[in-house]
Amino acid sequence: MAPLLEIRDARRTFLTPEGGRLAALDGVSLSVEANEFVTLLGPSGCGKTTLLRAISGFEALDSGTMVLDGADLSALPPFRRPVNTVFQSYALFGHMTVARNVGYALEVAGVAKSQREVQVAEVLEKVGLAGLGARRPGQLSGGQRQRVALARSIIAKPRLLLLDEPLSALDRNLRQQMQLELKSLQHALGIAFIFVTHDQEEALTMSDWIVVMRAGKIEQIGTPREIYRQPKNRFVAEFIGETNLFPVTVDRVEGGDALARTADGVELRLPVLGRKAGEQVTAILRPADFTLGPTGIPGRVSRAVYLGSDLYLFVQPQAGGPEIRVIARDNQDAREGSAVHLSHDPARVHVLEAG
C-alpha cells in the first residue's frame, strides 16, 4: 500500500539578509503512513517549520515532490489540501466566538448551521471544552486556547494533521497532560499527525516515529527506542537524552567481550560483534546503563543530585577524562566525595563505527 504522504528530495533555500543562501530544506525525503504519529525533532532553525509549511502549502519547494493520498500536492493551493494545521501561535480568530472558530472549516465548506452546531459541540466535548463555545478566544487561558486550536483543526477530519510546537507555550504540568491527551486523541481519531518539537522528551513519549533533523537534513528516522538506543551519529546521540560518549580504541577481543580503553585509560567492555583489535570507535552509554558495584571503572562522585527515587551522579574516573553521568537508585550509599566502581552490561553499549 502506498504511504499517505510521500516527500521526495524536498529542497528549499532562502536568501539571508546578508546576501547568502541558506538551505532550510536540503534534500528531505520522508513517508508517513495513515494513522501514524510522526515527530520532527531538531534544534531551532533546522527547517521543521519550513517542512510543515511546505506540506500545508504556505511555502513552495524549489525542487522535490510531495504526494498525498496519490495526489501531487504542489498543484494545490493551501485551501484545497486535505491537511490542517495547529499553529504555534494558535492563530485563533479573535473576532469570533470559540464555537465559530471551531466550526470555521465546516462554515466555509457550506455545512448547514444546525449540523455544524452538533459537530462543534461534539468536538468541544472531545477536547474538554464543553460549554465554552460562547466565549471569545481572548477570554480563555493558554491551555484552553491550545485546545480550541486543536478542535478547530480536527473538526473537518483531515487526512493529516500538522502541529507546529503546539505545546511550547504551556507550563510543564499542562504540557505533560496535553502530551498524553494528544496521543490518545490521535489514536481515537485515526488521523496521521506530524508533530514538531525541539523537546526530545516530548518526542520520545509521543511518537511512533521520530525524524531527527539538523540544518535542513534528516539525520535519522526511527522509533523512539531506536533513536534512543541506536543513534546513528554523535549529533543524534547527544541531542536525544543524556549521553556518555567515549572515544575508544579496541584493545583486544577476550571471550564474549571486546575490551577497549579511552585515551585516558578508562576501560570499557563492548559487544564483540565485528570488533577488531586496534580500531577506533565511539562507545555510547546512557546514564542508566551503569550500575554501582564492587568492580568496574573506579572513580569518585564529584556531584550528586537528588531526583526523588533516583540519584543523578557525576563520577570522575580515577584514570582521568570527562565526568561520567550515572543514574543510580537512591538506596545506594553514594554521596559527594565517596569512591565508587561503575560496571556495565556490554550488551547495553551502542557503538558508533567512526571514532
Added chain:
Amino acid sequence: MALRRQSVVLGVLLAPVTLFLGIFFLLPLCIIAVFSFLTPGLYGGVEWTFYHWNYGRIFGWADGFIEIFEPVYLQILWRSLSFAALTVILTLILCYPVAFWVSRLSDRWRLVFLFLITLPFFSSLIVRLYAWLLILKPTGLLNTVLLNIGLISEPLEILYTPAAVVLGMVYVMVPFMFLPLYASVDTLDRAQIEASLDLGANRVQTFLKVVLPQTLPGIIGGAVIVFIPSVGNFVVPDVLGGAKGLMIGNLVEQQFLSSRNWPFGSALSMIIMAVVLTVLMVSVRRAKKVGGHA
C-alpha cells in the same frame, strides 16, 4: 491618602486642558446653540428675543409671511451628506488596497511612502486646491493632454461641477482615510489569514470572514474622520464647485459673512453638528460591537 494626593495631582494637570476646551470649544458651542433661537438683527448680530423660524425656514414650518420655507436648504444638506458619503466610499476604495501594498514594503520604502502621504500637510490647502483648478479648467492640463492625444474633441466641463467638488474632497481626505486604515492593516495577524486558508476557506471567504472584520475598526475610524469634516467642508466647493456644487458649509459661511444672518447660520451649524454626532455615535457603537473582547 495616596489616592487623594493622586486625584489632586490629576486635577492640577488636567486643569489647563479643561479650561482651554471650556473657553474655546464649549463656550462658542453654547453661543451658537443660543443664537440659533434668536431673532436676526437688521444689520447682522442678534436681537435677544426667542425666534424659532430659523429652523422653520429649513424644515418647513415657516409661515410664508415672516419667513419663507425654502426646500433648497434641505436639498443642500442632502447634497452635502451625499458628497461626504461619496468621498468616504471613494477614499476607502483608493486607500484599502494601497494600505495592504504599503504594509508589505520593506521598512525603508514604507517610511518613504508614509512620508509622502503626509507631505500635503506641509503646504496650504488653498494653494493645493488652486492647483486642481489649473488642472481641471477648460484650458487646463487635463483637457490639453486629452485633446492632444485625441481622446476628446472638445474640452471637458469638469470644473464647477459636483464631480469637481467630490474629486477635490477625495484629494484632500485621502491621508485621513489612509492612516487609520494602514494602522489596522499593518497590525493584521498574518497567521490568522493562513489559518483561514488552511481550514479550507478560499481567498474571497478569507477576505470576507477574517480580513474585513479585523480591519473594520480602521475602516470605521477612517470613515468617521473623513465623513465629519467633509459634511461641513466649504473650502473645496468654494474653489472647485459652482452653484451646483454648493454645500451646507458654504451656506453657513454666507450667513455669517455676506447675508449677515447670524441666527440662521447658527441654526444651520447646529443641524450639521446633529448629523455628525449621530453618525459618530452610530459608528462608535458599531465598532464596539464588532471589536468585542478580541
